[in-house]
Amino acid sequence: MTPQPDQTAQVQMLEVVNNNDFTIADMFDGIPIEFPPGVKVDCTPAIAHHLFGYPGDDRDRAMHMARRFGWSTKDYLMPVGPSDDTPRYMKLAGNIVITPIFFQLVRVNPNDPIKLDTGDEDADRVVTPEIPAETTKAGRRKRTGKTSKREKAGAGVRLGSR
Numbered sequence: 001m002t003p004q005p006d007q008t009a010q011v012q013m014l015e016v017v018n019n020n021d022f023t024i025a026d027m028f029d030g031i032p033i034e035f036p037p038g039v040k041v042d043c044t045p046a047i048a049h050h051l052f053g054y055p056g057d058d059r060d061r062a063m064h065m066a067r068r069f070g071w072s073t074k075d076y077l078m079p080v081g082p083s084d085d086t087p088r089y090m091k092l093a094g095n096i097v098i099t100p101i102f103f104q105l106v107r108v109n110p111n112d113p114i115k116l117d118t119g120d121e122d123a124d125r126v127v128t129p130e131i132p133a134e135t136t137k138a139g140r141r142k143r144t145g146k147t148s149k150r151e152k153a154g155a156g157v158r159l160g161s162r
Contacts (some may be wrong), residue, residue, distance in 0.1 A: 012045060012100055012102055012103075013043070013044065013100075013101045014043050014045060014047075014048045014054065014099065015041070015098070015099045015100075016042075016043055016052070016096065016097070016098050017038065018035040018037050018039070018095070019038065019095040019096070020037055020095045020096070022037065023037060024051075024096075026068070026069075028047045029048050029143055033047065033051070035096075042101070048098055051065075051068065051094060052064065052065055054098050058093070059090075062090045062093035062094070063091060065089070066089040066093070066104050071088070071089035071092060071093075072089065074087070076092070
C-alpha cells in the first residue's frame with residue numbers, strides 16, 4: 001500500500017494489557033509469549049490476531065479467546081453472579097485491552113547533524129594509538145634477519161621422498 005501524498009508512512013504495533021488476575025501464557029511461531037496482569041506488552045498485529053482474534057468485534061474476539069485459552073467449558077459459559085447476564089468468558093475477554101500504537105516514518109537526510117551533535121568532527125572521531133612498525137598488534141616483535149634451516153635450503157613440502 002503506497003501512502004497518499006498528504007500522508008506519512010506509518011508502522012503499527014499493538015499494546016496489550018491483561019486486566020485479569022492471572023497471567024496468559026501462549027506461543028506464537030514457536031516463541032513463548034506471556035501477558036502478566038496489569039503489564040503493558042507490545043506485540044505485532046499478527047500475534048494479536050493469532051492469540052486474541054484482533055481485529056474483530058467483541059463477541060467474535062471473546063469466542064476466539066474462549067476456544068484458544070480453554071474458556072469454553074461449562075464453568076465459563078455460565079454467568080458469574082445471579083444478576084449477571086454475561087457469561088464468564090465474555091468478562092475475561094473484556095478484561096484484555098488492545099490499543100494500537102502508530103509510529104511515523106519520516107524521510108531524513110543522513111548528512112543532517114543529529115540534534116545533540118556539537119558539530120565538532122575532530123572530537124567525534126575515535127583516536128587509535130599508533131603501532132610501531134617493528135611490532136605487531138599483539139606487541140611481539142616480528143622476525144627479522146634469521147631464517148630457519150628449511151627456509152635456507154629451500155625445502156618446502158617434499159613429495160615422494162623418505
